[in-house]
Amino acid sequence: AQTVTQSQPEMSVQEAETVTLSCTYDTSENNYYLFWYKQPPSRQMILVIRQEAYKQQNATENRFSVNFQKAAKSFSLKISDSQLGDTAMYFCAFMAYNDMRFGAGTRLTVKP
Amino acid sequence: EAGVAQSPRYKIIEKRQSVAFWCNPISGHATLYWYQQILGQGPKLLIQFQNNGVVDDSQLPKDRFSAERLKGVDSTLKIQPAKLEDSAVYLCASSLKRGGGLAGYEQYFGPGTRLTVT
Numbered sequence: 318a319q320t321v322t323q324s325q326p327e328m329s330v331q332e333a334e335t336v337t338l339s340c341t342y343d344t345s346e347n348n349y350y351l352f353w354y355k356q357p358p359s360r361q362m363i364l365v366i367r368q369e370a371y372k373q374q375n376a377t378e379n380r381f382s383v384n385f386q387k388a389a390k391s392f393s394l395k396i397s398d399s400q401l402g403d404t405a406m407y408f409c410a411f412m413a414y415n416d417m418r419f420g421a422g423t424r425l426t427v428k429p
Numbered sequence: 430e431a432g433v434a435q436s437p438r439y440k441i442i443e444k445r446q447s448v449a450f451w452c453n454p455i456s457g458h459a460t461l462y463w464y465q466q467i468l469g470q471g472p473k474l475l476i477q478f479q480n481n482g483v484v485d486d487s488q489l490p491k492d493r494f495s496a497e498r499l500k501g502v503d504s505t506l507k508i509q510p511a512k513l514e515d516s517a518v519y520l521c522a523s524s525l526k527r528g529g530g531l532a533g534y535e536q537y538f539g540p541g542t543r544l545t546v547t
Contacts, residue, residue, distance in 0.1 A: 321471075350534055352535075354538075359540070360518060360540055360541045360543075361538060361539075361540050361541070362472075362520065362522070362538035363538075364535060364536075364537070367535065408471050408472070410471075412534055415460070415477070415484070415524075415534065416474075416485070417462075417474060417536065419471030419472050419473075420471050421469070421470055421471050422469075422470070422471050
């Protein structure tokens, strides 16, 4: 069974600085997808960034980028130039054969 | 493009009562998911529909939970009778299709329904 581990329950960062959220997963599959979702206090889950396992190039979306290490089964999220609006829960998710598994989440607080 | 709609946003019931949640997915999305998110945890899949057929309900407590997706569009999730441990946020999500590359797998979430069982 696939499992997703986020080892940092809480993190904080100063506005305009950079922060990295960790995620590891366990799977025997070779083809899968990885996602980072953001869940602000309003509860709406918003897709931040996604990565296909067969692509070696790390995905980037504006201030958000990932460090995907397939051999190490690691998928970390880097947020550059942190903004107050980035304050939220961040969930790492793994999908194979349309079966999505989420990590327990990391609560990120951006401080002014 | 309208997002995933859910109602109600909040519901408070007593244990042993019944409750129903409604979800309207993004137009054209064939796959619909119901998740349970207990406070402090990530979402856990309860049931997945492909059009109006059930694809995966292995984690649905079938003695008290039921779900349907008539006509392959809207869906309802019901709990009867509710227990204290059912207190959670119930999230509905939809995706375009099962296959067809990464874009088909991306799930779009609704705002959720927060259920409190007292």
